[in-house]
Amino acid sequence: MSWRWEYDPDEEYVIGGAPPxxxxxxxxxxxxxxxxxxxxYLDGSSFQGDNPRSEHVRVPGGMFVFLLVPRHECGYVLQVTYV
Structure with a gap:
């Protein structure tokens, strides 16, 4: 498995309508x-322990909430705020 990220629950719900x-x-x-x-996390699929906390990440024009789940080898963009 290789690491990836995705929108949760989906792209349209999380970031739909935001400027490109x-x-x-x-x-x-x-x-x-x-x-x-x-x-x-070199081998995330065998990670033991609690997941890291979600974090608020600032980007030009706003911010987003990101959750990392090592056992899934995946990061999730949960919410975005465009200012």
Missing amino acids: AFVAEVEKSADELVRAAEAL
């Missing part, structure tokens, strides 16, 4: 967070 430049910033930051998680 803002969406690009959210997706760029999500890519970076997943790359960092892959380096930190």
Whole structure:
């Protein structure tokens, strides 16, 4: 399995209607967070313990809530706020 990120529950619900430049910033930051998680949790599928807390990530134009689940080797963008 390789690390990835996705919108939860889906892209339209989480970020639908946001300007393309803002969406690009959210997706760029999500890519970076997943790359960092892959380096930190070398074998996420065998991870034992509590998941990290969700975090609020600031990007130009707003912020988003990101949850990392090492056992799924996945990060989830749960909510976005565009200002």
